[in-house]
Amino acid sequence: MSAARAGAGGATPPPHAPEFEVVPREGGIVAVCFVAMASPCELLLETADTHTAHEMGRVAAQEAWRIESKYSRYRPESIVSVINRSQGHAVVVDGETAALLDYAAQCHLLSDGRFDITSGVLRRCWRFDGSDRLPEPAAVAALLPLIGFEKVQWRASRITVPAGMEIDFGGIGKEYAVDRVLCLIAARFAGAALVNFGGDLAANRAPGTGPWQVGVERPGTEREARLLLELSRGGLATSGDTHRFLLRDGVRYGHILDVRTGWPVPQVPRSVTVAATSCVEAGMCATFAMLQGIGAEAFLEEQGFRYWCLR
Amino acid sequence: MRIQSIARLAILLGLILGACGCTSLGVKPWQREILARPEMALNAAPIDAAIDDHIYFSKEAASGGRSFAGGGCGCN
Amino acid sequence: MQLKRPRSPLHLGLMAASCALLSDSARAQAAPDDAAEKPLQIDTDLLYYKENAGRVQTIEPVVSLKKDFGDQRLLDGTLTLDTLSGATPNGAIPSRKPQTFASPSSTSLTPKPGYKTTLYTIGPGDLPQDPHFKERRVAGDLDWSQPIGLDNTVSYGGHASTEHDFDSVAVHVGLSHDFNEKNTTLSAGIDEEYDRIHAHGGNPVAGSDYALYEKEPSQTKNLAGGLIGVTQVMRRNWLTELNYTFDHSQGYLTDPYRIISVLDDTGAVTGYRYENRPDTRTRQSLYWVNKVALGPTVLDLSYRRGKDSWGIGSDTVDAKLRIDLGSGMYLEPHARWYHQSTADFYNLYLSETGPAPTYMSADPRLAAFAATTFGLKFGIATSRNGELSLRLEQYQQRPSDQASSLAELHGLDLNPNLKATIVQLSWHLEY
Numbered sequence: 086m087s088a089a090r091a092g093a094g095g096a097t098p099p100p101h102a103p104e105f106e107v108v109p110r111e112g113g114i115v116a117v118c119f120v121a122m123a124s125p126c127e128l129l130l131e132t133a134d135t136h137t138a139h140e141m142g143r144v145a146a147q148e149a150w151r152i153e154s155k156y157s158r159y160r161p162e163s164i165v166s167v168i169n170r171s172q173g174h175a176v177v178v179d180g181e182t183a184a185l186l187d188y189a190a191q192c193h194l195l196s197d198g199r200f201d202i203t204s205g206v207l208r209r210c211w212r213f214d215g216s217d218r219l220p221e222p223a224a225v226a227a228l229l230p231l232i233g234f235e236k237v238q239w240r241a242s243r244i245t246v247p248a249g250m251e252i253d254f255g256g257i258g259k260e261y262a263v264d265r266v267l268c269l270i271a272a273r274f275a276g277a278a279l280v281n282f283g284g285d286l287a288a289n290r291a292p293g294t295g296p297w298q299v300g301v302e303r304p305g306t307e308r309e310a311r312l313l314l315e316l317s318r319g320g321l322a323t324s325g326d327t328h329r330f331l332l333r334d335g336v337r338y339g340h341i342l343d344v345r346t347g348w349p350v351p352q353v354p355r356s357v358t359v360a361a362t363s364c365v366e367a368g369m370c371a372t373f374a375m376l377q378g379i380g381a382e383a384f385l386e387e388q389g390f391r392y393w394c395l396r
Numbered sequence: 397m398r399i400q401s402i403a404r405l406a407i408l409l410g411l412i413l414g415a416c417g418c419t420s421l422g423v424k425p426w427q428r429e430i431l432a433r434p435e436m437a438l439n440a441a442p443i444d445a446a447i448d449d450h451i452y453f454s455k456e457a458a459s460g461g462r463s464f465a466g467g468g469c470g471c472n
Numbered sequence: 473m474q475l476k477r478p479r480s481p482l483h484l485g486l487m488a489a490s491c492a493l494l495s496d497s498a499r500a501q502a503a504p505d506d507a508a509e510k511p512l513q514i515d516t517d518l519l520y521y522k523e524n525a526g527r528v529q530t531i532e533p534v535v536s537l538k539k540d541f542g543d544q545r546l547l548d549g550t551l552t553l554d555t556l557s558g559a560t561p562n563g564a565i566p567s568r569k570p571q572t573f574a575s576p577s578s579t580s581l582t583p584k585p586g587y588k589t590t591l592y593t594i595g596p597g598d599l600p601q602d603p604h605f606k607e608r609r610v611a612g613d614l615d616w617s618q619p620i621g622l623d624n625t626v627s628y629g630g631h632a633s634t635e636h637d638f639d640s641v642a643v644h645v646g647l648s649h650d651f652n653e654k655n656t657t658l659s660a661g662i663d664e665e666y667d668r669i670h671a672h673g674g675n676p677v678a679g680s681d682y683a684l685y686e687k688e689p690s691q692t693k694n695l696a697g698g699l700i701g702v703t704q705v706m707r708r709n710w711l712t713e714l715n716y717t718f719d720h721s722q723g724y725l726t727d728p729y730r731i732i733s734v735l736d737d738t739g740a741v742t743g744y745r746y747e748n749r750p751d752t753r754t755r756q757s758l759y760w761v762n763k764v765a766l767g768p769t770v771l772d773l774s775y776r777r778g779k780d781s782w783g784i785g786s787d788t789v790d791a792k793l794r795i796d797l798g799s800g801m802y803l804e805p806h807a808r809w810y811h812q813s814t815a816d817f818y819n820l821y822l823s824e825t826g827p828a829p830t831y832m833s834a835d836p837r838l839a840a841f842a843a844t845t846f847g848l849k850f851g852i853a854t855s856r857n858g859e860l861s862l863r864l865e866q867y868q869q870r871p872s873d874q875a876s877s878l879a880e881l882h883g884l885d886l887n888p889n890l891k892a893t894i895v896q897l898s899w900h901l902e903y
Contacts (some may be wrong), residue, residue, distance in 0.1 A: 240799075461717065
């Protein structure tokens with residue numbers, strides 16, 4: 086039996102160190118730990134061979150850093166930064182970016198426009214630091230014309246983002262990296278493996294000793310409950326509202342924003358955990374649920390997802 | 397002789413460009429994003445170029461430049 | 473935990489989209505080079521070319537396939553079909569009196585039993601041109617290129633073409649070497665071409681009297697050439713290339729269909745001679761091309777200086793500006809300016825009196841002239857990496873030498889301007 090501790094929500098990101106650490110765990114599992122995408126990351130492998138663990142760890146860490154460097158909006162050389170600087174001119178993108186843009190477009194449609202990778206501009210007036218400083222309604226309204234994935238032209242490997250608008254893969258990147266790393270590991274490693282990037286997980290199969298034991302921490306919830314799950318195969322992701330919020334006059338404003346109004350979605354659950362075939366699917370599903378606000382549980386129930394929801 | 401002057405001009409320009417190549421001209425591998433655009437290739441529209449070369453070969457005395465100066469047709 | 477409810481359409485849609493994302497990106501990652509993702513490129517083009525005054529008209533379909541076998545190993549094949557018709561000048565100059573000529577396919581100038589004679593008459597003041605010109609040409613090219621080691625590329629290929637009166641085969645080999653972090657590339661190549669000329673009705677004896685109508689069986693010529701070039705990355709947005717090419721031809725270099733008018737002192741036509749060009753020709757050219765990106769706009773600017781052993785010097789300046797219109801569309805205006813000087817043995821006509829020169833030609837393509845091209849190309853992106861485009865160009869040649877002071881030729885345009893319209897439709901696909 087192995088215990089995988091997964092934290093929901095963001096801890097203060099430690100500085101990025103291009104190294105990883107191999108830590109043996111109990112039950113014939115070795116963990117490779119590193120930092121990527123501002124999260125503690127670990128790769129759990131069913132092996133006794135630390136040399137193999139080093140090799141796999143290198144593959145995992147390099148893929149995570151590659152994706153981070155390619156899609157982080159904080160890196161000037163990333164394709165996202167290039168697109169956001171393009172001032173309304175077309176940018177030709179490669180196959181991987183094209184696949185991510187197609188996915189973002191599909192999710193925009195599936196969510197009736199609620200999921201929108203152009204919504205990042207709202208960061209300019211919303212700062213979820215636990216204080217009571219709400220932005221001016223006029224400031225929020227001024228940003229609305231700069232939001233809307235339907236305003237982005239995406240066809241034939243060319244994306245044109247109008248001047249003043251931005252895109253970012255923040256809602257897809259980490260889960261995508263988890264699935265990509267698992268894919269690369271599974272192609273090279275015969276045993277069971279689990280990839281965990283700060284609470285977004287995927288596993289290819291259960292170790293010989295039984296399913297992976299996953300503890301989903303949900304700090305700050307009323308019951309401080311730690312959800313214990315068993316995972317054999319597939320993805321698991323958690324969307325949470327515990328750390329990033331504003332509180333004013335007893336009303337809690339969570340950080341999940343409604344792109345149609347620019348204001349937080351009211352009555353968002355404290356935490357939604359979803360299990361699905363892949364981490365990307367689980368993460369997007371959890372995001373869709375959060376965007377439903379008060380209707381999150383009903384949404385998850387009706388669509389037939391495996392979920393755990395806490396208010 | 398008139399023929400030699402063009403060879404001299406070629407050698408001079410070639411030396412200049414060659415000398416440039418040894419100094420700070422050029423870009424780092426991660427700075428090639430503009431050069432990688434398909435329209436930045438030196439022969440970005442090869443069929444247009446072949447058609448034009450054929451037309452000008454049959455209507456003018458000079459030909460070639462980008463590649464060989466051959467003909468391959470009876471039109472001149 | 474069991475599924476409480478079957479998966480809804482939205483759930484299935486999300487599953488499918490997530491699955492597609494992971495498989496598409498896995499495929500993209502497995503072949504990081506975008507060209508290898510799309511290993512086959514197909515280009516289909518249709519050219520329509522038409523000159524003024526009832527002259528040459530061409531319809532030319534071209535099909536080209538390019539296959540990437542991975543690791544930069546490329547195979548490139550092109551098939552070209554050329555159908556030409558229309559009138560082509562025969563080299564004689566206009567006259568105040570009507571002139572009659574025999575079409576080259578004739579076996580006799582004057583009607584005789586057992587011989588084929590196709591005659592055409594040109595009115596006073598008109599440029600003599602043969603209206604029976606019809607030609608069909610098929611040409612094929614095949615090229616292969618592959619890397620050798622990390623910094624070198626070798627390429628080789630061949631060309632073959634055939635038409636009623638001309639066959640050609642050619643081969644070429646090239647080598648290029650990259651260094652300076654692939655900022656500089658040196659290239660070198662050689663080519664060899666072998667042609668057989670078997671004009672309609674036979675090759676005329678060069679320089680002979682037209683009235684004698686003496687013909688010879690087929691003849692050959694060959695060409696050997698070389699190229700050296702350097703390509704240099706100047707800036708992040710500026711690429712430049714300098715090429716020096718030279719070639720030497722020998723054999724039957726005369727145009728078998730062209731004649732030159734023989735005139736008396738007043739300018740009246742007394743006869744014609746077949747042209748006669750030297751049997752060797754050496755050409756050199758220096759070509760400098762630049763590609764500069766100014767934001768999304770790309771400028772293509774080139775200059776070529778040419779010289780050959782027939783005394784013809786040429787200058788060519790060519791500029792294209794590709795303007796991005798957004799939504800995968802672009803507009804590309806084009807301007808070209810060309811000038812050539814006259815060949816040593818070029819003459820508009822010969823004089824009856826005085827010694828007959830060894831070499832002679834009245835082919836306007838060996839005369840001094842300036843030519844300009846103005847064009848516009850419009851392109852639109854289709855599906856992944858595909859493109860549809862339309863190109864329209866106007867070409868105009870203005871010869872320097874168009875009039876004569878001789879009495880009979882006074883007021884006649886002896887070498888009219890040439891105008892041509894070029895329309896090209898292109899379709900690019902990638903699989």
